[in-house]
Amino acid sequence: MLKIGITGGIGVGKTIISRMFALLGVPIYDSDARAKWVMRHDEGLQQELIDAYGVEAFTGEGELNRTFLAKIVFNNPQRLQQLNALVHPHVRNDFFKWVAMHADKPYVIKEAALMYESEAWKQIDKMIAVFAPLDVRIKRLLHRDKHRTEADISAIIERQLSEEEKMARADHVIFNDDQQLVIPQVLALHDHFLSLTSE
Structure with a gap:
């Protein structure tokens, strides 16, 4: 069984991507x-x-x-x-x-913002970084988290590992930038992971 990690900074849309994989029957571990x-x-x-x-x-x-x-x-x-x-x-x-409980599945996903910072990536077989531009992330977060100011959001983002480093270290990148369709990217990765488990 493959253990796949999904990471990305606040506001990139990790949870939405994870839900798409869940709809395909993939167990999701929300860290x-x-x-x-x-x-x-x-x-x-x-x-x-x-x-x-x-x-x-x-x-x-x-x-x-x-x-x-x-x-x-x-x-x-x-x-x-x-x-x-x-x-x-x-x-x-x-x-x-949790992984042991899903041993019958071809692969499982662990979603975590601090995948690299916590060194959890070392227990993962393949990493996905979700990317969205900074302005898109701030806009999403201001809409989602009404209690946060733009300064609050910027402070959180500054403390997280840069998106460039996450993408450089990942095996795959999903672009959730409001420019590219996300579902085809998820379906392509799903087929790819299934092919790896059937080899």
Whole structure:
């Protein structure tokens, strides 16, 4: 079974691309959603987070206090790196358990914004980078995330690995730039991955 990674910066449309693959019957591992789940359900990780950030890391109901954590790590690269270093190994373990559950499939997809930064790409067979120009990404994000300003979005983008580097390191690129049709690109890659698994 092939493990395919999908990555790209905020606003490029990773989730839309993943949904297209899902419609073709491909299991999708949403790293962001699973990370939130793992932080709520993995007692070992919960204790590590409390040790690092204090009991305020969780609410009285046992939910992750995302607002509290965001304030700590948002403008502090060292604290953000610390948070990622705690969370990513647990998410990696969760991913491999999930992969085992889909062993009957020709290939699965892991969607993650920080695929290279977290070194998760090392557990992946083929990488897809989704690309959209900066102006298109900002326009999409201002429409999607009403609470964010253009300055907020630019700050997030600046902290992420450049799109040029992601594309250079990827095996395949999907252009989601509002100029090229996306569905034919997805279908071509789907056929390609199926051909690799049938060799």
